[in-house]
C-alpha cells in the first residue's frame with residue numbers, strides 16, 4: 001500500500017518505551033520524524049525512509065546542558081591558535097556532546113566573535129553539533145571573575161570574552177550590545193571566585209587573585225535592561241546572600257546556586273519560586289557536600305532545577321579540577337544530582353523539560369508532536385536508574401541520526 005504524505009517519515013523509531021520529558025509512559029510507542037520535527041507519536045507501527053525497531057529500549061528527549069564554556073583560554077592566545085581550535089578541536093567537542101546524547105548546549109560566557117562564528121557554521125551546516133544557545137560574554141565587574149582569574153594571563157582572550165561594567169549605565173550598554181547580537185539570555189557574574197575572603201567587594205580565586213564583584217546597583221540595572229529587552233537573566237552566585245540579592249533584583253536563574261554553605265534562609269526558596277527562576281547547581285564543578293544538600297532541598301521546595309555542568313575546555317585544569325569530557329560530564333552531573341537527593345525521574349526532567357523551560361525554549365525538551373526531533377535511545381530506563389544514561393544506542397539531533405552507539 002502506498003503511504004500518504006501524512007504517513008511518510010524520514011525516520012521512524014518503533015517499539016520504544018518512553019520517557020517523554022515529564023513522565024514515564026505506559027506501553028510501547030512509535031515516533032515518526034519529518035523535516036527535523038517529531039510529527040507522529042503513535043501506538044501504531046510507523047514507516048520511514050530509515051526505520052529503527054528499538055525493541056523495548058527507552059526513548060527520551062535529547063539531553064540539555066544549560067551551562068558550558070566552549071573555548072580554551074589557555075591555548076587560544078592569538079588569531080592563529082584560535083582558528084586552529086575552531087577548525088580542528090571544537091568539532092570534536094561537538095561530537096562528544098552528541099555521542100553522550102547531549103543535543104542542546106548553552107554557552108554562558110565565551111569569546112564573542114567566535115561564538116558568532118560557530119553559531120553561523122552550525123546554522124549553515126558547515127559543522128554538526130548540538131543545538132546551540134549563548135549568552136555572549138558574562139557581564140562582570142572590572143577586575144572581576146573570570147577576567148582576572150581564568151582569563152587573567154591571556155589579555156587577547158580577555159578582550160573577546162569578558163564584558164565589564166562598573167556603573168548602571170555601562171551595564172545597560174553592555175546588555176544592549178549582547179541583545180543586538182541576538183543572544184538567547186544574559187549572564188551576570190555576581191560573585192567572586194571560589195574561596196571567598198570577608199571584606200567585600202574583593203574575593204579571591206583559590207586564594208591567589210583579589211577580584212571584584214559587580215556593585216549591586218550595576219547588577220540590578222543589568223537585570224532591568226535585559227528584561228526590558230525580553231531577555232532572561234541568569235546569575236553566577238556562590239553564597240546565599242548574593243543569591244538572595246540577585247533574586248530580589250529579579251534574576252531568572254542562579255548558576256552554581258549556593259555552594260559553600262547550607263541554605264539557612266527561606267527567602268532563597270521563596271524568591272526562586274516568586275521569580276519562577278531556575279536553579280542550575282553545576283555539581284560537576286562544585287561537588288561540595290553543601291551544594292549536594294542544597295540542590296536536594298531546592299528541588300524538594302518545588303523550585304525548577306536544570307542540569308548544567310560548567311564544563312570547560314578539556315585542555316584546562318583549574319586547581320587540579322579534572323576537566324573531564326564534554327557530554328560525559330553532563331552524565332556525571334546527573335549522577336551527582338541523584339546523590340543530592342533527586343530521584344532519577346526528577347533528574348531526567350532537569351536535563352529535558354525543565355532545562356528547556358529555563359532556556360525559554362518550548363520547542364525542545366519533550367517527546368511530543370510538533371517539537372524538534374532531538375531524541376536519544378537508551379538500552380535501559382534512565383528515569384529509573386540514572387546509570388542507564390551511559391552509552392546511548394542512538395542519538396538524533398534536529399531530525400538527523402548523529403550517533404549510533406551500537407546495535408539498536
Ligand SMILES: [Zn+2]
Nearest residue numbers: 067069108310
Ligand atoms: Zn561557568
